[in-house]
Amino acid sequence: MTVLYVALAAVAATFVGGLFALRFRDKLHLILGLSAGMVAGVALFDLLPEAIELSAQYYEPSMVALFVALGLFGYLILDRLILLHTHEEEGENVPRGFLGASTLAAHSFLDGVAVGIGFQASVAVGIVVAVAVLAHGFSDGINTVNMILRNGGSWRRAFTWLFADAVAPALGILAASFVQVSVAHIGLLLAVFTGSFLYLSASDLIPESHHRHPRALTTIMTLLGAFVIYTVVRLVHS
Secondary structure, rough: OOOHHHHHHHHHHHHHHHHHHHHHHHHHHHHHHHHHHHHHHHHHHHHHHHHHHOOOOOHHHHHHHHHHHHHHHHHHHHHHHEEEEEEEOOOOOOOOHHHHHHHHHHHHHHHHHHHHHHHHHHHHHHHHHHHHHHHHHHHHHHHHHHHHOOOOOOOHHHHHHHHHHHHHHHHHHHHOOOOOOOOHHHHHHHHHHHHHHHHHHHHHHHHHHHHHOOHHHHHHHHHHHHHHHHHHHHHOOO
């Protein structure tokens, strides 16, 4: 039942993010900075320790590190070579916003899979991963609307893609519920998601938050996001 609530919350968070993008466009860098810290914090403070602990009796630490690398570089290939993730260059209008929006939807689907796998590891892991996914879903809603509108798309198209991005994590959670993973492999899957979350934070959220507003406050918000996740992890596991 908890997973169902998380799925609904992910849908709501993405929609709220999209509406937020329309209302507070001048403050988005602070919100994205916070999201970047939260996503990185989940990877470093929760997923990685859990991956190491669950894999300890089955695999060497070097194997866990290998799967972290696979998650990071696998997402790099998906993002840059397969989904053709595009960013708007300074002063240039790239008329391919739908490609960027489709990338965000794919990210959201994989985020949902991460939540499902996290709950298979433990309720505590699932909750903490869900916090990061909700934060990322909120920023995805923001980015989806901006991606379409800044590339010449209509409001109707922006809302269409916002709906697709909002539903994607729920579909990912549903897909993960049909796949039962053994304890021996959950640790390695968490390692893969560690790498992918680090990529999302370092490659997407941090640059996007800092791109047009290179201010100290943006960095402070990123550090605050990481601290919030660290605190949540400590409270959940205490």
